Amino acid sequence: MTTLDLQFLISENYMALLILGGLLVMMYAYKEVRLPASKTFLLIATVLLLLCISDSLESWAILSPDRRNIRTIASIFHYILQPLVIYLELIVLMPNGKGKNHLPLLSLPLAINTLIYLAAPLTDKLVFWYDDGYAFHRGPLGASIYIVTFLYLGLLLYAAITTFHAHDKRLSIVLFFMVAIALVTATLEGFNLAPGFIDEAIAFGVFLFYTYLITVHEAETRASLITKDLALSQSELKLLRQQIRPHFVFNSLHIIKSLIRKDPAKATDTLAHFSEYLRANFDAITSDGLVSFEEELDNIKAYAALALADESKGINMIYDTDELYFRIPPLSIEPFVENAIKHGLVEGGTITVSSKNEGDAYVVTVSDDGVGFDPGETKVEQVREGIGIANAKTRLEKTCKGTLDIKSGSFGTQVTIRIPKEKA
Secondary structure (H helix, E strand, O other): OOHHHHHHHHHOOHHHHHHHHHHHHHHHHOOOOOOOOHHHHHHHHHHHHHHHHHHHHHHHHOOOHHHHHHHHHHHHHHHHHHHHHHHHHHHHOOOOOOOHHHHHHHHHHHHHHHHHHHOHHHOOOOOEEEOOOOOEEEOHHHHHHHHHHHHHHHHHHHHHHHHHHOOOHHHHHHHHHHHHHHHHHHHHHHOOOOOOOHHHHHHHHHHHHHHHHHHHHHHHHHHHHHHHHHHHHHHHHHHHHHHOOHHHHHHHHHHHHHHHHHOHHHHHHHHHHHHHHHHHHHHHHHOOOOEEHHHHHHHHHHHHHHHOOOHHHOEEEEEEEOOOOOEEOOOOOHHHHHHHHHHHOOOOEEEEEEEEEEOOEEEEEEEEOOOOOOOOOHHHHHHHHHHHHHHHHHHHHHHHOOEEEEEEEOOEEEEEEEEEOOOO
């Protein structure tokens, strides 16, 4: 091409190309956003680009009758692609399968218009032709471009009215504006009052619609994040309530208060245990990872010291921990000790916490010589296991593929936890 040719390629559709460039920049900037109609928008952008190229070639070919064939081909492409853009806009409005059953019927006018203009060179003066002075004339079948364009614009208008009645006023305003500028521009072009602006009008409408969808998506994403944050906060508070029982806290404070007068040294030790217990529970709420078994053991000892500060319960704790250096979910062992103290040893007894290194796994056992329970008795089992143990089970499975086995009977209850070494 010469310099003059390049000038025509750009200048004739400069605004349309500028708007199209803006659309492509927006699509690239938000490429990680998965809009339901992202692929359709990319197709629209491609069609608009081809439309701009065909218009520019047509404008360049008008300069010389020697370019009649180029002008004919460019005109055919223009009158096929123009209603295709509006058709694709309609597709965007039903991205989730709504109205997809009507697609064959919806695409029929587009197909007819395409066939008419593809056949234009073979139909003499039925579609369009050029006179001896190289002036363009439209034949009776050539009106199909306006019929199809206005039909699709009418369907867009119907979509705007429908969304308005569905109380989606923001979307309906955008659609009304898209339809209005396209209708006005197409009408002015049809009467040859302002020809050559339909591509810009369509491109601007598409750009506006895409910007609207991105804005709505961003707003919905922010709202979703706020909802998730709120749900997470509520979940953390729920877990906190489950882990730190107010009754146990008040009981511990009451014991500490009474020990201050009777045995200040023991009161100081008990207060230290209480502080350790609270720290471990709060850390468990905010921690997403694993903690060392040694830390969990410290928390178990703190809890047991608080729960057994009243020596009248007659419960002894034995810690047989050969292995300390592996990792587990926080507060995943303590609920089993709590369960043994609250339900297993109603008349006193011994609780043993042990940890061993066994081949491919670390094994933690919490056992008591209490009354036990029958796993077949659902209600009893639910009372014995409780919410804390259910949480511990889930966290063991999810975070480190840990397995849990509970055996109970006349000998008492034994809880065995196995944690694969590759996960610890």
